[in-house]
Amino acid sequence: MSLSLPGSLVSSEWLAAHLDDANLVILDGSFKLPGVTPIAAEDFAARHIPGARFFDIDRIADHDTTLPHMLPSAAAFEGYAADLGISNDSIVVVYDTPGLMSAGRVWWTLRTFGHDKVAVLDGGLRKWLAEGRPVTDALPAVTKGSFRASFDPSAVRSKAQVLGNLDSHAEQVIDARSAGRFTADEKEARPGLRSGHIPGSLNLPFNALTNPETGEILDIPAIRKAFETAGLDFSKPVIASCGSGVTAAALTFGLHLAGKDDVAIYDGAWTEWGQPGDTPVETGSAK
Template sequence: MSLTLPGSLVTTEWLAAHLDAPGLVLLDGSFTMPGVTPTAAENYRERHIPGARFFDIEKVADHASSLPHMLPSAEAFEAVARRLGLSNDSVVVIYDTPGLVSAGRVWWTLRVFGHEKIAVLDGGLRKWRAEGRPVTAEIPTPAEGTFRAAFHPELVRSRADMLQNLGTKAEQVIDARAASRFTAAENEPRPGLRSGHIPGSFNLPSSSLTDPETGEILKPETLKTLFENAGLDLSRPVAATCGSGVTASALAFSLHLIGNDNVAVYDGSWSEWGLPGDTPVATGPSGEEEKAGAGEKA
């Protein structure tokens, strides 16, 4: 009998029971900001869930772009997926170290390129280790997969799309960065970027989506309340943004869990929008915005 996922979120108990199941591809999608040590790759080499392959967000990217970890081409992704042992019928479970920081980015990337059988491990490596479950430094060498990519552009937003949306307001925009970055009370960690947010956008820090003690994602009814309190109308389409497209995907995944799949991710996010130039920038909380002039520091 082929392996079937119980849903888009799986428990550590479920994963432990199916860890050796044929057809399961387990991906460690952990991510650390540039300059942070040890890196996610170094942490993976030291310890990971047995059988997990490392999905390196920095390397699974468009290396011709000056922006951080932008989506690769379908052809490039297909080659990476095959090296990871991924085929179109693979059942994929993704985790990251804290619980839900970057696993959502891997989930979204796989969906962008047409993979459907995907789930995120609730609580990630943090919960797995807290329960005393096994970890290893042994790096698997999977057989080559046969994955064929099918690009889904409706899940991706560009700078041009976001500029157009300022006029049409066809999509609500929600930002996963910390409130202090959203309001411009704090400077951006990446040098050279202006501070603030896309005018008209709402703010829901991705850190609020999970239990701070366990890393588990909050219950659907709680997530729904958080999004509504942030200002979203859950019946309308959404574009998610953040610093570089990683935690925006955590928002997209959380919206998926509460039944809203009309969600795209702005891949360039603030790493692109916040560059010096003519993209308008707002400061202050949602609804109390003050637009900065073109090219000015907000």
């Protein structure tokens, strides 16, 4: 009987029971902000779930732009995915260290390039370790995969599209950054960026979707309540944004679990919008 996912979120119990399945690819998609050490790749080298491969968000990206970890081309992604041992029939489980910081970005990237047999590990490495489950520093032997990408342009928004949305109001914009960064009470970590948010956008910090004690994602009613409390209307389409396109995907994943998939990510995010220029910026709380 071939392996299949029970849903877009899998438990540590499920993953532990299927660690040795030949068709399973486990990806550690952990990510840290610039300047934070040890870097995520070093953490992975020291300790990871057995069989996991490291999905380097900065390497698996478009290197022809100065913006960080933008989506690569479909052709480039095919090569990256194959090198990780991913084929079109692979079952992929993604995790990160805190629970849901960057795993959503890897989940979203795979889906954006046409691979929907992908799930996030609930609670990430944090919960896995808390349960005393095995980790290793051994790198797995990876057999090259065969992956054909099918890019979904509806999953991504550009700066021009977000600017156009300021007039059309066709889509709601929700920002996954901290409240302090959104209101401009805190300065941006990346030098040269203005502080504040895209005019008219809502704010829901990405970590509001997880249990602060365990890293596990909230149940669906609590997810819906968090978005609705932030002002989101579930009947209207959404653009998710953040600092650099990573934690926006945590919101995208949460909305997916709550049954909402008309959600795109502004990939340039605040790193692009907040640069000096003609993009308008608001400060203070969301209206």
